Amino acid sequence: MSGLPPYASFTQKLWHYAFRVICGVVFFFLIAPIIVIIPLSFNAEDFFTFTPEMLALDPDGYSLKHYNDFFTNPDWQQAMWNSIRIAPMATLLSVSFGTLAAIGLSQPHVPFRRAIMAMLISPMIVPLIISAAGMYFFYSRIGLQGSYWGVVLAHAALGIPFVIITVTATLVGFDRSLTRAAANLGANPVTTFAKVQMPLILPGVISGGLFAFITSFDEVVVVLFVGSAGQKTLPWQMFTGLREQISPTILAVATILVTVSVVLLATIEILRRRSERLRGMSPG
Amino acid sequence: MTAIDSPVLTADGTPLKASLRRALRREKARAFLLVAPLLLFVLLTFIAPIADMLFRSVENGIVHDTIPRTVQALRNWEPEESGAPGDDVFEAFYTDMVFAVERKSHTRLGSRLNYERTGLASLFRKSGRRVGKFDTKDYADAFKALDPAWEDPATWDVLAGSEAASLPRTASAHATWLEAVQADGSDPLEEEPWDVLYAALYADLMQAPAGGFGNPLLNDAQSAAAQLEPVSLSEQFGAIDEDWLDPEVWRTIQTYAARYTPGYFLNSVDLKLTAGGVQYRDEGDRIYILLFGRTLYMSLVITISCILLGYPVAFLLANLPLRTANILMILVLLPFWTSLLVRTSSWKVLLQQQGVINDILVALRIVDDASRLILINNQTGTIIAMTHILLPFMILPLYSVMKTIPPTYVRAAKSLGATDWTAFWRVYFPNSVPGIGAGSVLVFILAIGYYITPELVGGTRGVFISNRIAYHISSSLNWGLAAALGTILLFAVLILYWTYDRIVGIDNVKLGG
Numbered sequence: 001m002s003g004l005p006p007y008a009s010f011t012q013k014l015w016h017y018a019f020r021v022i023c024g025v026v027f028f029f030l031i032a033p034i035i036v037i038i039p040l041s042f043n044a045e046d047f048f049t050f051t052p053e054m055l056a057l058d059p060d061g062y063s064l065k066h067y068n069d070f071f072t073n074p075d076w077q078q079a080m081w082n083s084i085r086i087a088p089m090a091t092l093l094s095v096s097f098g099t100l101a102a103i104g105l106s107q108p109h110v111p112f113r114r115a116i117m118a119m120l121i122s123p124m125i126v127p128l129i130i131s132a133a134g135m136y137f138f139y140s141r142i143g144l145q146g147s148y149w150g151v152v153l154a155h156a157a158l159g160i161p162f163v164i165i166t167v168t169a170t171l172v173g174f175d176r177s178l179t180r181a182a183a184n185l186g187a188n189p190v191t192t193f194a195k196v197q198m199p200l201i202l203p204g205v206i207s208g209g210l211f212a213f214i215t216s217f218d219e220v221v222v223v224l225f226v227g228s229a230g231q232k233t234l235p236w237q238m239f240t241g242l243r244e245q246i247s248p249t250i251l252a253v254a255t256i257l258v259t260v261s262v263v264l265l266a267t268i269e270i271l272r273r274r275s276e277r278l279r280g281m282s283p284g
Numbered sequence: 285m286t287a288i289d290s291p292v293l294t295a296d297g298t299p300l301k302a303s304l305r306r307a308l309r310r311e312k313a314r315a316f317l318l319v320a321p322l323l324l325f326v327l328l329t330f331i332a333p334i335a336d337m338l339f340r341s342v343e344n345g346i347v348h349d350t351i352p353r354t355v356q357a358l359r360n361w362e363p364e365e366s367g368a369p370g371d372d373v374f375e376a377f378y379t380d381m382v383f384a385v386e387r388k389s390h391t392r393l394g395s396r397l398n399y400e401r402t403g404l405a406s407l408f409r410k411s412g413r414r415v416g417k418f419d420t421k422d423y424a425d426a427f428k429a430l431d432p433a434w435e436d437p438a439t440w441d442v443l444a445g446s447e448a449a450s451l452p453r454t455a456s457a458h459a460t461w462l463e464a465v466q467a468d469g470s471d472p473l474e475e476e477p478w479d480v481l482y483a484a485l486y487a488d489l490m491q492a493p494a495g496g497f498g499n500p501l502l503n504d505a506q507s508a509a510a511q512l513e514p515v516s517l518s519e520q521f522g523a524i525d526e527d528w529l530d531p532e533v534w535r536t537i538q539t540y541a542a543r544y545t546p547g548y549f550l551n552s553v554d555l556k557l558t559a560g561g562v563q564y565r566d567e568g569d570r571i572y573i574l575l576f577g578r579t580l581y582m583s584l585v586i587t588i589s590c591i592l593l594g595y596p597v598a599f600l601l602a603n604l605p606l607r608t609a610n611i612l613m614i615l616v617l618l619p620f621w622t623s624l625l626v627r628t629s630s631w632k633v634l635l636q637q638q639g640v641i642n643d644i645l646v647a648l649r650i651v652d653d654a655s656r657l658i659l660i661n662n663q664t665g666t667i668i669a670m671t672h673i674l675l676p677f678m679i680l681p682l683y684s685v686m687k688t689i690p691p692t693y694v695r696a697a698k699s700l701g702a703t704d705w706t707a708f709w710r711v712y713f714p715n716s717v718p719g720i721g722a723g724s725v726l727v728f729i730l731a732i733g734y735y736i737t738p739e740l741v742g743g744t745r746g747v748f749i750s751n752r753i754a755y756h757i758s759s760s761l762n763w764g765l766a767a768a769l770g771t772i773l774l775f776a777v778l779i780l781y782w783t784y785d786r787i788v789g790i791d792n793v794k795l796g797g
Contacts, residue, residue, distance in 0.1 A: 012704065023600045026593045027615045030675060033630040034622055036640060040633065048633040049640050097322040104318025109311050116319060123330050125781050127733020129750035130770045133757055134333030137340055137767070157329040160322065218623045221735050225757065238625045242632055242740050251633065254626040261621040265614075 034258060041066055041251035048248065066252035076249065079237035086148070086223075086233060087216040090155035094212040097156075098163030099205050103197070105164070106171040117164075124161035128221040131158070136225040146228030154226045155219060159212030166211060170204025170275055203275035207268045214264060334774070341767035344545040347537065350393040351380035353456070355541040363538060363559040368529045374517035375487055378415065379457050382480040385412045386464045399762055400547065400556065401536045407527050414524045416479075419515045424482040430508045433501060437473050440481060447499065450492055457484040486512070535559040548768035572752070572769070579749045582667060583731035587678075589671045590727045591720060594678035598719070601679070602686035620676035628737050631669040635659040635741065661743030669741050674730055678723040685719025718787060725784040729777055749773055 004016050044063040045051050053061025070076050101120065105113065123131060135154050136145060144150035174197070182192040198205075220235035227236070234253065241250050292300040348355050353376035361369045368374075384390040394408025427434040443451060444458040457480060465472045489506045497503050521528035539559055540547060547557050554570040555562050564570070597616070601609045619627065634640050637656045645651040659665055689712060697707040735750040742751070749769060756766035 015704075019596065019600070023596050026597045026675075027612065029593065029672065030619050031615050033627060033634060033672060034619060037626070037630045037633065040640075047638075048636060049638060049643050093325075097325050101319045101322035104315045107311065107315035107318075109308060110315045110319065111312055116323060119331065120322065120326055123326070125729070125777065126334065127729075127735075127750065127773060127777055129733055129735040129753055130337070130774050130777075131330065131333070133753055133766055133770045134335075134337035135330075136333075136757060137763065138333035138336040141336065153329045157326060160326060214621070218625070220625060225754075235623065235625045238629060239736065239740070242625070242629055246629075246632065250629050254623070254629055257623045257626050261623065262618065265617060265621045 037251050038255050038258065041248070041255040043248060043251075046248050048246075048251075066248045069247075069249045070252050070256070073249065076234075076237060076253070079232050079234045082231055083217055083234040086151055086155060086231065087213050089152045090159055090216040091209050091213040093152065093156035094159035094163050095205060095209045098160050098208065098212075099167050099201075102164050102167035102171060106168055106174070120164050121161045123158050128158075128219075132222045132225040135222060139226055145226060146230070148231060151223050151227045151231045154222050155216035156212075158219060158222065159215045162211035162215060163205075163208035166208035167201060167204045170201045174200060203271040207271045207275075210264055210268055214261070337767045337770055337774075339767075340764055341548050341771045342544045342546065343764070344540060344547065345543050346389075346393055346396050347541050348543055350384050350389050351377060351537075353377070354380050354537065358534065358538045358541060361534065361538065363531070363535045368518060368531055369534050371516065371518055373534070374521055375453075375483070377521070378418070378420075378517050379453070379460075379480055379484060381411065381415045382478065383460050383464055385415055387467075395761070396764075397536060397540065399551065399765065400540055401533065403527065404533065404536070407525055407533070411521070411524050411528070418479065418483075418517070418520045420479045420483040420486075420517075420520075422515060423486045423509075423512065424477075424479045426508060426512055427482055427485070427505060430505060431501060434482075434505075435476065437475060437477055439501070440477055441472075443499070443502070447497070447502065450497065451485065451488040451502075453484040453488050454481065457481055483515075483517075490514075548764040549772070551765055552768045552772055572749075575747075575749050575752055576772075579732055582663065582670075582746070582748070583728050585667055586670050586674060586731045587724050587728045589667065590675050590678040591724060593671065594675055594682055594723065595716075595720070598679050598682035598686055599716075601683050602689075603691075616676050616679050619672070620680075624673065624736060627673055628669060628740050631665070631672065632660065632741055635665055635668065660741050661746070663742070663746040665741040665743070666738050666746035669737050670731060670734060673737060674727045677726050677730060681722040681726060682716065682719040685722070686716050689715045721787045722784065725780055725787065729780045729784070733773060733777060 004013060008016070039054065040048065040050070042062040042064065043051065043054065044061055044065065051061055055061075104110065105117065110116070131154075135150075139145040139150045139154070144153065178196055178200070179192050182196045183189075187195065217233075218235055220233070220239050223231060223233050223236055224239070227233070232240075234257075238250055238253060241247055294300050294303045354373060357373040357376040358369065361373060381390060384393065390408050390412045391405070394405040397408070398405035433439045440454075440458055444455045448455040461478060461481060462472050465475045485505070486509050489502070489509045492506065494506065494510075495503050497506065518529065527533055535558070539557055545557070550557055550562060551565075552572050553576075554565050554573050556565050601612055601616075604612070636642070637658065637660075639659075641659065642651065642656045646653050646656065651657060659668070693711050693715065694707050697711040698704075702710065732748070733750055734748060735754060738746055738748045739751050739754070742748070750773070753766045753769050753773070756762045756769070
């Protein structure tokens, strides 16, 4: 595939290039919708398409007014602060419980490992609408519906599978003789964990945390049901905006979020490489 | 004594086997203790809500809790009998309704029963306003005129205690009355007895043998009651609305009196429970089978489009040199990482009639300006947007499977004389089938439970069963039906997930390549 042999027939050549064109089209389909909103968000008009001025690259066709709206409109600001208040708390909960459990699960002898694993992974499998429905019913019974902690707990539950998966994956390559060596040299279990085990699995913990963070930060279905107007998050505000009166501010918000996800993606990729290097699984 | 017979001992003298067993037990306990906090957390925040939903899909306590006496009285009523039930049922229903109205729970019961028989919600609402003004006031006036003691709540208190056996209706009505008055915050000894108590007393007195009471107050009341003009409660209800004399209404109440009902599940598949057994709903009300069918059909279309688009890309990525593949992988991972709402809003913007895609098509003269394509708020919109959103979930598992197919296989096939096509179709493709399976199940599971995207770009014809669930939770407030629909969807997903686990294994779930 990588190269075409010199003896390739005409049909082979034709297919070779046709295939690349097909793949190019699919890549275009994947990436274009995300790229296209970036220039559109700088539109000087309230339109959702390229104006003739924009196509002519006239500076008057572009403006920052939609960004300005995002940073001054109280609705959007409130939503942004709610997201910033909810996501880190949910992440903190999922990471602390999740890491502990992942360490427990990677011990050689865990009773009912399969059943426990299935239960802990289930928030990722069950469709969000069903989780949202169940949480809505149950949280309104116990008075958590419509409260900050209700949303945080719900989001923490949704983030846990990601932490479990990434941390257990890091622990697969963990050399257990290191903890034994530490214990042999007189470290107590807490010191062993803090000084030996934790630094080695930290990349996995952080990337699990980032997954949990993005899950909560992006999540809209559950917060729509479990939250009340006081917990309106950024995705919720976008959802309302898209459903009712779609305003171009959404495109500015979308562009900001794309930037955030590019940064997160890069961080995770760097962490993954670092973790593999630490565990000696790849030459780096 | 030989070394073989005696057990091996550890340094402190315990047998080695026992010591090892203890160590293993301790290790197991420690592992479990590490997992326990999270397990408890997930149990409370996630598993309990799901269990609650399953419970709600069959729970039907509202009829029994709101009108317990009526449910009791209806037990003896044969639904086959033509005509409305007897006066005993109406008597019980009158008592129940008075207290239900006081608690304002009659409208909730009405809307619950309205799911099964249209018109009952308004019937209950209407009756709630009138039930306090029945002619049973005549009984109250007559008893009070007979002896002023009847006006004193203390009299009722004493009688409900001492004569509970001979005055069952009065005693039970009085108990509920006390609750209602106390819930209201009033002193039961100050509150004037309600008409409903006199009606219950009248019914009790007419049932009891003449002069059989030890209490002269009751014997006097009994002989006075015999002189009274009886108030027919069925007529009183009939005067509010003819429907109360319709046996069908009572059959519906009787059918749904049970604490647990399969009714919501039957409703989810367009059936209904009637006195005569399970029947199809009216033609116009059959929407769920259609909706389930559409959900499955559209998920299938989305899965197939993901295979068609994802397979070539995964193939290319798996066969390119690692460095190039990693760069192209970003094009797959970036959409995967981008907020779902960003991608949905982008499609909403692109697919509009005045949007970018239509503009390009018009500019290229492919489409006339007057006949711009309708790409949004229909099935097309949902399928395009969801294929885009779920495509990375197809490419990533396909890629990881294709990575493991040794390139020597295809080379061997070619050297044995296979053409490019035969080598691909007979050798490479069968090896990549597990990847297609894993990706398809993943995409399909995600697709059938999707809510946000269909809600935003699906219009009315492109929505899924999950949108209906959301509608029943937040708009129609038919939580039982929402729970039943959710339960069906949940089991469908669990079966698919089980299949996925068999093909790939949960432990092999990877994130972001």
